[in-house]
Amino acid sequence: MADSYSRHSQNKSTKYQKDANMMKSKSRRSKYSDQKYHKVESKTPPLPTRSTSTLEDLIKKRESLKQELKKIVKHSDTSTNKDSKKRRHSKEDYAYEIISSKKSYKENETKPNTNSKRKSYHESSPEVEHTQADSEDEETIIQRRRQMRKQLLEKLNVSQDNKNSGNSEPDTEETCSEAQTIKSITGNEVTHNISKQVTDMFAEKDDFESNATSNNVTHNDNESNLNLTDNWDDTDGYYVIRIGDVINNRYTIKSILGQGVFANVVRAQDNEDGNDYVAIKIIRNNDLMFRTSLKEIAILKEIRQADPDNKYHCVQYFGHFTHKGHLCLLLESLHMDLRSVIKKYGKHHGINLKALISYSRQLLLALRLLKKLGIIHADIKPDNILVNEKKNILKLCDFGSATKCDDNEPTPYLVSRFYRAPEIILGVPYKHGVDVWSAACTIFEMATGKIMFTGSSNNKMLKCFMDLKGKFSSRLIKKGKFKDQHFNYNNNFLLHKKDEFTGREKVVEMYNIPITRDILFELKKSYKNAFVNEEKKLIQLKELLDRMTMLDTSQRISVTDCLKHPFILEDVEKDTIKKQ
Known part of the structure; x- marks a missing residue:
């Protein structure tokens, strides 16, 4: 019994010893493995167990991973942008840094005891410079470079002064070497005068100088500077008028009278001829307008020769000149145009009957002179008729559309539309009758304060004519070059109008x-409230207007016969009896 017990305890102790030996060997292995493989760490996440993960959990995890990835990408983009802003330098900056580093190096060689603060930036290593640029914000860097450039430009100015005085050859060579450095980096040509050529792009003020305007430009009234044409003209070629400007070294602009298709018209004071006032017509800077104005000058000269005493109520022509590339016509100055007179004294009811007769007579006298010279004015209307300050003298002006009687071609847009004769619209050959028709429309407007025919187009104008005079004859229609635009093969009128419901244009045969x-x-x-004698004059005026507005130009009354008409010849009789 004792032997068996001793054997059992002996086996147990040997077993414990074996276990201890195994533990020691395992600890030695772990130490060895830790020393050998301590740098290798497994970062692979453990595989998910099937029991804990479902499809919905996986989808949620994937979405969360996507969001985290976006945040990481966004953060990296902003950080790279900040770094790129801090490291962004232009070629000119690099050039200035090289130049300034050279100058500081030379100063350090000549002055060994200079303050270390002055050379700390340029003598620092690239690593230190990079860390400074990264640590400081962009505003600080820009401010520091401004100061450096300012110092550099001051030194360059000093060297340039020394160069001009001829006392410093080394400074000149140094400036040339700096210019070559900038040229090699920026690719621009730099002259010896670098202080004037190089500009500071970080400067707060734009002190840029243009090489093209280095010399002072002086304006001469007699010569036009081609480089400064836009200063005198607007986009449409009209001369830009400034009150107080002196034209041709003689005429001071006082006011603007008006602007037409061809020109501006100003009122100016003649500084040489007794300070009298003149009208200057400044033609648009356009080849077509220039050629047209030459024709106008020729017609005005012909009128002045035919009327040396200034009796026939056409505006006087004094001469012409050129100013800033514009042809200028020197004309007689009058007070206001007839349209302004009608608005002021006869709006909605017409001007005084005596003034009406006087103005009509004077207008017809001017037309008779033009007919005698074979000239068609072709633009008679209240805007082109002037009156003097006393309102008793009328004169016809603006001959820009005037032509010779044998030098005209059918055109549907000659004369302003409300005063355009039917033969012009139809394309029938025309003569002085177009001026008679326009004069009739003007006289009616003076008498009533209203425009006689107010069609919105040539087609509507024909309809207005027929409302007053009836249908055109077939013989007259057949002569028209543009008849097919307004009449069909049966000579029935084709009215162009808009449909009330659809708004589309339609043609109605009448x-x-x-x-x-x-x-x-x-x-x-x-x-x-006319008197009896005034009513008689109104009947005469109606008869005269009927004859002046005949649709067929061959049946229309002539200018000479108009002057013989009772309405023109006879003055208003004194009568105190009012119409009952």
């Missing part, structure tokens, strides 16, 4: 056009 207007009624409406 077989019969009744007369719907009465000129006498319209004239009497303007003179409601």
Whole structure:
């Protein structure tokens, strides 16, 4: 029994010893493995167990990973942008840094005891410079470079002064070497005068100097500077008028009278001829306008020769000159145009009957002179008729559209539309009758304060004519070059109008056009409280207007016969008896 117990205890102790030996060997292995493989660490995450993960959990995890990835990418982009901003330098900056480093190096050689603060930036190593640029913000860097450039430019100015005085050859060579350095880096040509050529792009003020404007430019009134044409003209070629400017070293602009298709018109004071006032027509800077104005000058000269005593109510022509590339016509100055007179004294009811007769007579005298010279004015309207300050003299102006009687071609847009004769719209050959028609429209407007024909197009104008005068004759229609635009093969009128419902343009054939207007009624409406003798003059005026507005130009009254008409010849008789 004792032997068995001793054997059992002996086996147990040997077993414990074996276990201890195994533990020691394992500890030695772990130490050895730790020493050998301590740098290798497994970062692979453990595989998910099937029991704990579902499809929904996996989808949620994937979404969260995507969000985290986006945040990481965004953070990296912003950090790279900040770094790139800090490291962004232009070629000119690099050039200045090289130049300034050279100058500091030379200063250090000549002055060994200089302050270390002055050379700390340029003598620092690239690593230190890079860390400084990264640590400081962009504003500080820009400020420091401004100061460096300022010092450099001051030194370059000093060297340039020394160069001009001829006392410093080394400074000149140094400046040339700096210029070559900048040229090699920026690719620009740099002259010896670097202080004037090089600009500071970080400067707060734009002190840039242009080589093209280095010399002072002086303006001469007699010569136009081609480089400064835009200063005198607007985009449409009109001369830009400034009150107080002196034209041709003689005429001071006082006011603007108006602007037309061809020119501006100003009122100016003649500084040489007794300070009298003149009108200057400044033609647009355009080849076509220039050629047209030469024709106008020729016509004005012909009128002046035919009327040396200034009796026939055409505006006087004094001469012409060129100013800033613009042809300028020197004309007689009058007070205001007839349209302004009608608005001021005869709006909605017409001007005084005596003034109407006087103005009509003077207008017809001007037309008779033009007919005698074989000239068609081709643009008679209240805007092109002027009156003096006393309002007793009328004169015809603006001969820009005037032509010779044998030098005209059919065109549907000659004369302003409200004063355009039917032969112009139809394309029938025309002569002085177009001026008679326009004069009739002008006289009616003076008498009533209203425009006689108000069509919005040539087609509507023909309809207005027929409302007053009836249908055109077939013989007249056949002569028209543009008849197919307004009449069909049966000579029936084709009215162009918009449909009330669709808004589209449609053509309506009109077989019969009744007369719907009465000129006498319209004239009497303007003179409601007329005397008996005034009513007689209104009847005469109605008869004269009927003859002046005949649709067929061959049947229209001539200018000479108009002047012989009772309405023009006879003045208003004194009468105190009002119409009952």
